[in-house]
Each structure stands twice: as C-alpha cells, then as structure tokens.
Amino acid sequence: MSLAHRSTILSPSLTLAIDSKAKAMKAEGIDVCSFGAGEPDFDTPEHIKAACIEALKAGFTKYAPSSGIPELRQAISEKFKKDNELDYKPSQIVVSNGAKHSCLNAILACVGEGDEVVIPAPYWLSYPEMVRLAGGEPIIVETKAENGWKMTAEEFESAMSPRTKMVIINSPGNPTGAVYTREELAALGEVALAEDIIILSDEIYEKLTYDDVKHVSIASLSKELYDLTITVNGFSKSYAMTGWRIGYLGAPEAIAKAVDAIQSHSTSGCTSFAQKGALAALKGDQSPVEDMRSEFDIRRQYMVERLTSIPKVKVVTPQGAFYVLADISGFGLSSTNFADRLLGKHHVAVVPGIAFGDDRTVRFSYATSLDIIKKGLDRFEEFCRSL
Numbered sequence: 001m002s003l004a005h006r007s008t009i010l011s012p013s014l015t016l017a018i019d020s021k022a023k024a025m026k027a028e029g030i031d032v033c034s035f036g037a038g039e040p041d042f043d044t045p046e047h048i049k050a051a052c053i054e055a056l057k058a059g060f061t062k063y064a065p066s067s068g069i070p071e072l073r074q075a076i077s078e079k080f081k082k083d084n085e086l087d088y089k090p091s092q093i094v095v096s097n098g099a100k101h102s103c104l105n106a107i108l109a110c111v112g113e114g115d116e117v118v119i120p121a122p123y124w125l126s127y128p129e130m131v132r133l134a135g136g137e138p139i140i141v142e143t144k145a146e147n148g149w150k151m152t153a154e155e156f157e158s159a160m161s162p163r164t165k166m167v168i169i170n171s172p173g174n175p176t177g178a179v180y181t182r183e184e185l186a187a188l189g190e191v192a193l194a195e196d197i198i199i200l201s202d203e204i205y206e207k208l209t210y211d212d213v214k215h216v217s218i219a220s221l222s223k224e225l226y227d228l229t230i231t232v233n234g235f236s237k238s239y240a241m242t243g244w245r246i247g248y249l250g251a252p253e254a255i256a257k258a259v260d261a262i263q264s265h266s267t268s269g270c271t272s273f274a275q276k277g278a279l280a281a282l283k284g285d286q287s288p289v290e291d292m293r294s295e296f297d298i299r300r301q302y303m304v305e306r307l308t309s310i311p312k313v314k315v316v317t318p319q320g321a322f323y324v325l326a327d328i329s330g331f332g333l334s335s336t337n338f339a340d341r342l343l344g345k346h347h348v349a350v351v352p353g354i355a356f357g358d359d360r361t362v363r364f365s366y367a368t369s370l371d372i373i374k375k376g377l378d379r380f381e382e383f384c385r386s387l
Contacts, residue, residue: 006133010129010133011129013125013126014125014354014355015036015037015038015351015355016037018343018349018351018352019349021349022034022349025343030347032343032348032349033375033379034348034368034372034376035348035365035373035376038323038365039236039242039365040367041367041368042288042292042295044239044241044244045288047280047284048241048281048284049277051277052273052276054276055272055273060272060273060276061273062272064269064270064275066260066263067256067260068094068095068248069095069275072278072279073090073093073095074090075279075283076090076250077089077250079282080093083206084203084231085220086220087226088250091256092250092252092253092256093249093250093256094251094259094260095246095248095269095270095275095278096246096259096263096270097245098236099204099234099247100126101247102233102234102247102248102259103130103202103232104130104133105249105263106251106255107134107200108133108134108262109258109259110166110230110255111135111136112134113135113136115134115136115137115164116136116139116161116163116164116165117131117136117138117167118141118160118167118168118197119140119357120143120150120169120170121140121141121142121143121356121358122325122353122356122361123170124173124174124175125355125356127168128140128357136165136166139161139164140357145316145327148176148178148316148319149173151188152187153184153190153191156192157191160191164195166197166200167188167192167197167199169185169200169201170202171202171203171215171320172203172205172209172215172318172321173320174321175323175325175351175353175363176323176325177321177324178319178320179319180216180218182216182221185221186221189218189221192225192228193225197228198228198229199225199230200229200230201229201231203215203217203233204232205320205322206238207237207238207289207293208237208320209293209319209320210296210319210320213320219250229251231250233247233248234246234248235247235278237321237322238289238292239281240292241277241278244271244274244278245270246274246275246277246278296322299373300322302374303373304317304324307326307364310381311384313328313330314326314327314330315327323363325356325362325364326361326363326364327361328360328361328384329360329361331387334352334359335352335353335358335359335360335361336354336359338352338362339351342380346380346383350362350363350364350380351365
C-alpha cells in the first residue's frame with residue numbers, strides 16, 4: 001500500500017509532540033514545568049459557556065450553514081469595522097474550525113501546484129506544511145533579531161520570483177511575539193501590490209499586545225491592499241476558547257466564495273452550538289479579555305527579566321502574543337538536543353526552535369501560572385549554568 005505524496009511530505013507538529021511528552025511524564029508522577037503549548041491557562045468566560053449551554057438546551061444542534069450562522073457572520077462584520085477599520089460584508093466572511101483551519105482553507109483556495117509562498121522565519125510551524133499540502137513551495141525568509149524578528153520590505157522583495165503567489169504575515173506573531181508597525185506593513189504592502197501578491201494576514205493574537213503597542217490590520221491601509229488581503233482571526237487565544245475550534249476570515253468575495261465551497265465539501269461548517277458561544281464572546285462583556293492580557297503582561301515582564309539575566313541566553317522582548325523566543329546558540333547545542341536534555345534532566349518543556357525554522361532558539365510560552373514560570377525558570381537557569 002502506498003500513500004499519497006502530499007501525506008508523506010508533512011512533518012508532525014513539534015509543539016503538540018512536546019506537549020504530549022510533557023503530559024505523559026506528568027501522568028507518571030513527574031513534576032514537569034511545561035512552557036510548550038500555545039494555550040491560555042484561563043477558563044473560557046462564563047457568559048460564553050452559558051450561551052453555548054443555552055443553545056444546547058434549546059436544541060440548536062443541527063447542521064449550520066457551511067460559512068457560519070448569519071448572526072455570527074454579522075457580528076464578525078461589525079467587529080472588523082469597530083476593531084480593525086475593515087468593511088467586510090457578512091458574505092465576505094467564512095467561519096471555520098479555528099484560525100488554523102481558516103489559514104488552510106485560504107491557502108487551498110489560492111495556492112496551486114508550483115506556486116511559491118513567502119514565509120518569514122521564525123514562523124508558526126504549520127504555515128510551510130499547509131503550503132506543501134496545497135502543492136505549493138514555501139520560500140523561507142530568515143529574519144534578524146536586531147530587526148525584532150520582522151521581515152523587511154527589502155527581504156520580501158529579494159525572496160520573490162515570477163512564481164510568488166502569496167506572502168504570510170503573522171502579527172502579533174508566534175513564536176517571536178513580534179508586532180509589525182503601520183509603517184512596516186505599508187512597506188511590505190507596497191512590495192505585494194507591485195506584483196499582485198496575495199497577503200494572508202494571520203491576526204489571531206490581535207488583542208494580546210503590550211507596552212502601548214497597537215495592532216494594525218494591513219488590509220486597513222488602503223483599498224488596494226484590502227483587495228489583496230485575506231484577514232484571519234479567531235476566538236482561541238483572546239477568549240480562551242482553544243477547544244471550541246472557532247475561527248474566521250474576511251476576504252474579497254471571490255476568495256470567500258471559494259473558501260466556502262472548500263469547507264462545504266470537508267467539514268460542512270462549524271459546530272452549531274459552539275457558534276452561539278462565539279457570538280456571545282463578541283457581543284458580551286470584554287473585560288475578561290483585558291484581565292487575561294494584563295496577567296500575560298506581568299508574566300511576560302518577569303520571564304524576559306529572568307531570561308536576560310542568564311549568561312549566554314539572548315532575548316528580544318516580545319510585544320505581543322504569549323511567547324518568548326530565546327537564543328541559546330551560545331551553548332553550542334542544536335535546539336532539539338538542548339530541549340531534550342532540558343526536559344530529561346530538569347523536567348522543563350520548551351519547543352525547539354527548529355520547529356519554527358530557527359535552530360538557534362527555543363520557545364517559551366507564558367500561558368501558564370507565574371508560580372510554574374518561576375519554578376521552571378529556576379530549573380532552566382540551573383540547567384544553563386551546568387552546560
């Protein structure tokens with residue numbers, strides 16, 4: 001029996017693998033400090049859960065429209081206008097099974113065999129795999145720490161070829177926490193416009209920014225960029241709804257229609273009653289979002305302070321999301337070897353940077369309690385000093 005080529009070129013998610021290994025060790029009674037998974041440790045706000053429960057009780061358990069229930073698409077349209085200065089009609093919005101699914105749908109709709117997709121590294125590890133699944137070729141642009149791990153317009157332009165179809169911009173970003181400024185986005189947008197390159201803008205960490213840094217949607221900068229951009233967002237990170245699997249995108253009508261067609265033949269749409277919870281998330285009390293962001297900021301500052309105090313560890317202070325990318329190249333180990341030894345000897349789980357296209361680094365998530373962060377960083381410092 002032979003497998004389809006597309007399935008043989010994919011690599012399993014290293015973040016999920018690290019998280020599974022850490023959980024297995026915990027199940028054996030080992031005290032593991034895990035900085036692996038990108039998942040808020042907060043519970044979903046009560047009013048969101050209540051809306052879902054009420055939908056279940058009311059029998060809202062049947063098939064929903066493949067692109068999402070009308071009232072949720074309308075609420076997302078209003079959210080785009082209010083938060084992002086974007087005029088997406090409900091017909092331009094498709095609700096999917098998480099922002100990850102929205103990204104995949106968008107790539108499948110736009111990228112064909114042999115097309116190239118420019119991806120700045122360090123990148124979220126699923127982007128290149130999604131491009132390969134669509135038959136495309138990921139073109140990796142190595143960014144620099146001194147530029148805040150952000151791709152410049154010059155680097156973007158140098159990576160392009162006549163086969164370039166799309167560029168992926170993730171701001172705020174995973175794994176670096178980088179947030180592109182309005183000026184930086186405008187410069188990248190000029191390059192994309194010159195060659196009519198589609199922009200996939202992944203904005204899932206939009207509400208998690210720090211130090212008065214403001215998130216900007218690249219599609220809001222001009223009508224021309226709006227017409228080239230697919231804006232992806234979701235509920236997992238901002239509302240602690242990771243397991244609900246609700247994400248969405250806004251796009252030009254033709255792309256939204258193509259995405260809806262793809263989805264109608266795959267998942268048939270999202271879980272009906274979960275969409276009622278998502279509606280409550282947008283329409284209800286937003287204070288839990290700010291409470292969570294504020295707590296993440298406290299953890300971020302503590303983690304950065306601790307890591308920068310450790311000899312041979314270098315860190316760029318993240319401006320968004322809930323990750324710190326630490327350069328551990330000074331220890332002379334690959335990121336996988338470093339992470340394996342750290343977990344095996346000191347029971348601290350981090351994600352090797354090779355998963356994100358940068359073998360010099362490891363990723364810490366501060367989406368865990370401050371007590372675990374303190375204990376884990378004590379162990380991490382002890383490990384580093386032992387090398």
